Amino acid sequence: MQNSNNTPNALTHNLTLKVIKLTIAAIIASVFFRPFFVTLPAIFTVLDLINLTLVTIFYIIVRLNLATKQEITLSLLLAIVLITPTFYLSGGVNSHVAFALPLYPIFAALIGGFRESLLVTAFLSISVIITTIFNGLIPDLTGEIHSNEKSIARGFWLTISIVFSGVFGLFFLKKHTEFTDQLKDENIHDPLTGLLNRRGLNRNFSLALETAEMSSTPLSLILIDIDLFKKVNDMYGHDIGDICLIEVGTVLSNNIRKTDTIARFGGEEFIILLPNTSQNEAAKIADNLRNIIAQDKFSDFSLPLTITLGLAERHKQNDNALNMIKRADKALYRGKDRGRNCVELSE
Numbered sequence: 001m002q003n004s005n006n007t008p009n010a011l012t013h014n015l016t017l018k019v020i021k022l023t024i025a026a027i028i029a030s031v032f033f034r035p036f037f038v039t040l041p042a043i044f045t046v047l048d049l050i051n052l053t054l055v056t057i058f059y060i061i062v063r064l065n066l067a068t069k070q071e072i073t074l075s076l077l078l079a080i081v082l083i084t085p086t087f088y089l090s091g092g093v094n095s096h097v098a099f100a101l102p103l104y105p106i107f108a109a110l111i112g113g114f115r116e117s118l119l120v121t122a123f124l125s126i127s128v129i130i131t132t133i134f135n136g137l138i139p140d141l142t143g144e145i146h147s148n149e150k151s152i153a154r155g156f157w158l159t160i161s162i163v164f165s166g167v168f169g170l171f172f173l174k175k176h177t178e179f180t181d182q183l184k185d186e187n188i189h190d191p192l193t194g195l196l197n198r199r200g201l202n203r204n205f206s207l208a209l210e211t212a213e214m215s216s217t218p219l220s221l222i223l224i225d226i227d228l229f230k231k232v233n234d235m236y237g238h239d240i241g242d243i244c245l246i247e248v249g250t251v252l253s254n255n256i257r258k259t260d261t262i263a264r265f266g267g268e269e270f271i272i273l274l275p276n277t278s279q280n281e282a283a284k285i286a287d288n289l290r291n292i293i294a295q296d297k298f299s300d301f302s303l304p305l306t307i308t309l310g311l312a313e314r315h316k317q318n319d320n321a322l323n324m325i326k327r328a329d330k331a332l333y334r335g336k337d338r339g340r341n342c343v344e345l346s347e
């Protein structure tokens with residue numbers, strides 16, 4: 001079972017909380033320390049206090065999970081509400097907040113994703129271009145005077161930085177997504193056969209059980225064990241044994257339906273889950289698989305192999321994956337006692 005604390009949503013939520021705390025710290029630091037460096041009209045302190053109140057309210061909303069689905073949209077709106085007035089009133093591209101603008105697309109990519117980063121990049125670039133074009137009309141309450149040429153140059157480089165940061169954010173996200181997808185894939189697959197491993201099987205099993213329960217359809221499973229596999233290892237070595245395992249896995253997965261799930265259960269055992277299939281129907285499929293394997297030859301040594309298969313069907317009441325596997329396992333061992341290379345049903 002997945003730990004909900006480790007889901008991407010929980011990670012994004014925690015990251016959002018951290019960024020808000022950082023923003024609160026930055027605003028408080030700016031209120032206290034700015035007077036040591038620049039003298040700005042009182043309106044900027046008022047703006048800072050309004051910003052601080054907004055961010056604190058936002059922190060409470062996120063902390064108490066009051067708007068889980070709207071968290072990202074709210075973050076974006078808040079960023080825009082916070083940055084725009086200060087940016088315009090303090091001289092547009094010459095503003096003291098301009099240097100922070102290129103950070104926003106990266107934040108948006110980290111907290112939100114592709115769409116959010118693109119939106120922020122587009123909004124900020126357009127804002128900066130408009131502010132650069134109409135620079136002469138912007139009331140700069142800081143009282144500073146800037147030449148038109150310098151403002152245009154600043155606007156140009158600011159736009160480039162914002163776009164660059166947006167591209168970097170998207171590139172980072174792409175790499176991150178590829179990497180996490182690869183890890184997720186490796187996490188649920190068996191490295192030898194490439195089939196699902198137990199973790200992958202557990203995930204599909206839960207889904208299959210839920211679907212069977214909700215749609216009142218049968219669900220069967222086949223537990224498969226290669227017969228006398230120890231002999232293969234002992235006589236031909238582990239590497240040939242490994243090749244046989246890969247080939248048996250491939251033959252089995254090539255001969256099941258798309259809706260079925262096959263997994264390596266461990267050692268020389270495989271499990272196939274058959275949704276919407278009764279035990280009697282599964283027995284026919286199992287016997288077909290048994291026959292295909294018995295007719296095939298494996299590895300460069302053309303080794304003949306056989307398999308024994310134990311079946312189980314989901315009981316309508318109080319059944320679960322573990323109990324189904326236990327019943328199939330009992331059936332499988334009856335099959336071994338009966339002489340192997342056969343299919344055994346469970347009660």
Ligand SMILES: Nc1nc2c(ncn2[C@@H]2O[C@H](COP(=O)(O)OP(=O)(O)OP(=O)(O)O)[C@@H](O)[C@H]2O)c(=O)[nH]1
Nearest residue numbers: 225226227228229230231233238241242267268336
């Ligand atoms: N090559 C290889 N062998 C494995 C792997 N996992 C398990 N095995 C071998 O599979 C063999 C299983 O042997 P046993 O459980 O004694 O059963 P068996 O010889 O198949 O006999 P029955 O199950 O009674 O038909 C052991 O020799 C294990 O070492 C693997 O990943 N690679």
